[in-house]
Amino acid sequence: MSLADHVRTLARGQGRARSLTRLEAEDAMREILSGQAEPEAVGAILMLMRMKGETADEIAGFAHAGQAALQAFDGVDLDWPSYAAGRTRGQPYFLAAARLVAQSGQRVLLHGWNGQDPKVRAGLSEVGIRRADSMDAASRLLDQDRIAYLPLEVLHPPLLRLLRLREVLGLRSCVNTVCRMLNPGRADASVQGVFHPSYRLLQADAAARLGWKNLSVIKGGGGEFERTPAKDVLSFGLRDSAAWSRTFSAECAETRRPDIAEEPRLADLWEGREASEFATETVLGTAALALETLGIAAPAETAAALWAGRTLSRAA
Numbered sequence: 001m002s003l004a005d006h007v008r009t010l011a012r013g014q015g016r017a018r019s020l021t022r023l024e025a026e027d028a029m030r031e032i033l034s035g036q037a038e039p040e041a042v043g044a045i046l047m048l049m050r051m052k053g054e055t056a057d058e059i060a061g062f063a064h065a066g067q068a069a070l071q072a073f074d075g076v077d078l079d080w081p082s083y084a085a086g087r088t089r090g091q092p093y094f095l096a097a098a099r100l101v102a103q104s105g106q107r108v109l110l111h112g113w114n115g116q117d118p119k120v121r122a123g124l125s126e127v128g129i130r131r132a133d134s135m136d137a138a139s140r141l142l143d144q145d146r147i148a149y150l151p152l153e154v155l156h157p158p159l160l161r162l163l164r165l166r167e168v169l170g171l172r173s174c175v176n177t178v179c180r181m182l183n184p185g186r187a188d189a190s191v192q193g194v195f196h197p198s199y200r201l202l203q204a205d206a207a208a209r210l211g212w213k214n215l216s217v218i219k220g221g222g223g224e225f226e227r228t229p230a231k232d233v234l235s236f237g238l239r240d241s242a243a244w245s246r247t248f249s250a251e252c253a254e255t256r257r258p259d260i261a262e263e264p265r266l267a268d269l270w271e272g273r274e275a276s277e278f279a280t281e282t283v284l285g286t287a288a289l290a291l292e293t294l295g296i297a298a299p300a301e302t303a304a305a306l307w308a309g310r311t312l313s314r315a316a
Helices: 003-011 022-033 039-052 056-068 094-103 119-127 135-145 157-163 175-180 198-209 266-270 277-293 299-308
Strands: 078-082 108-112 147-151 189-194 214-219 233-239 242-248
Touching: 003 022, 003 039, 022 039, 022 056, 022 157, 056 175, 056 198, 078 094, 078 277, 094 108, 094 119, 094 147, 094 266, 094 277, 094 299, 119 147, 119 266, 135 147, 157 175, 175 198, 189 198, 189 277, 198 214, 198 233, 214 277, 233 277, 266 277, 277 299
Parallel strands: 078 108, 078 189, 108 147, 189 214
Antiparallel strands: 214 233, 233 242
């Protein structure tokens, strides 16, 4: 089928239009990624899906086609996408949590793109996470450090071009969600953050259709997988391929995140030069959620022990 056929399916008119099936969505994404589709049709299909609201079948179909276009890549225990963009946020404390999980012996692959916000990529070296410039380099870094960051422009350039259509169309598209569902290392466990709560269940349902095993999705700080310790957090996802949800209780006496200007820098917190109960509990709570997703026993206690014995060296 051509992309125009899929546009007609979505836009026939009241009473006749419908969502794409998973196979139709997969076919549409293959056509888009081929580079042969007319740009007007690409924009139309993305905005039509935005207006009606994406379905789990559409996200699963798009993500499966996107993953199929990637170089084979395995040996990852935890998939950690980072695609929040366009929102003001403070220090990326979730990076410290990811580093702690790697220090537990798990192989953690971060991948992402964050628009014009430089904080995430600037924070990588502050906690000893190196950035890969190729898929092969990511594999080597995982062998050496048990953690690596793979930029979307290296991981999947065609998807980055689709993601950046936001700059042309003026609106977010489902590509943001699709990128979170790539799981390039075919990990058995994934952690994901969203800004809008409705996407928690959408991504969990899409993961179930893709046959994933373990997933946690939360409304996180700035849209990242980063929990606030001041509030209860509701997590949706999968455990052993079955639908799952759980509420994790607040862990901090403070009721709100400190002002951005008052937050300790990530490097200073990691290396112990500055202390902050809120920031530390953010790291520990986020790491514990990730460890729980991996099936680690006593995740909170494990996170605390890892924090106490953390490696302070930075990445080269």
